[in-house]
Amino acid sequence: xxxxxxxxxxxxxxxxxxxxxxxxxxxxxxxxxxxxxxxxxxxxxxxxxxxxxxxxxxxxxxxxxxxxxxxxxxxxxxxxxxxxxxxxxxxxxxxxxxxxxxxxxxxxxx
Numbered sequence: 001x002x003x004x005x006x007x008x009x010x011x012x013x014x015x016x017x018x019x020x021x022x023x024x025x026x027x028x029x030x031x032x033x034x035x036x037x038x039x040x041x042x043x044x045x046x047x048x049x050x051x052x053x054x055x056x057x058x059x060x061x062x063x064x065x066x067x068x069x070x071x072x073x074x075x076x077x078x079x080x081x082x083x084x085x086x087x088x089x090x091x092x093x094x095x096x097x098x099x100x101x102x103x104x105x106x107x108x109x110x
Contacts, residue, residue: 011048038081042103056100
């Protein structure tokens with residue numbers, strides 16, 4: 001098996017683990033609505049090859065609060081949600097000054 005084949009085989013496994021993460025987070029005590037919404041947004045945008053995504057906090061706020069008739073979501077709400085997920089050990093954030101952060105899921109149930 002070549003390295004690219006191994007990566008391709010890992011993609012469906014990541015999507016399965018991501019779904020289990022979403023289910024786990026949705027039922028976990030101590031996770032607020034905003035943190036779940038931010039986590040859901042990030043998780044659904046992670047691809048199976050590099051298993052991460054990168055968005056700025058203002059972009060996340062804009063995207064999760066952009067639906068017609070919905071109240072705007074503040075960058076503070078997004079930052080708090082990210083912090084809550086980090087504190088619960090569910091999200092790893094790599095911060096780089098002047099660039100969007102990179103987000104990785106943590107799978108504490110494995």
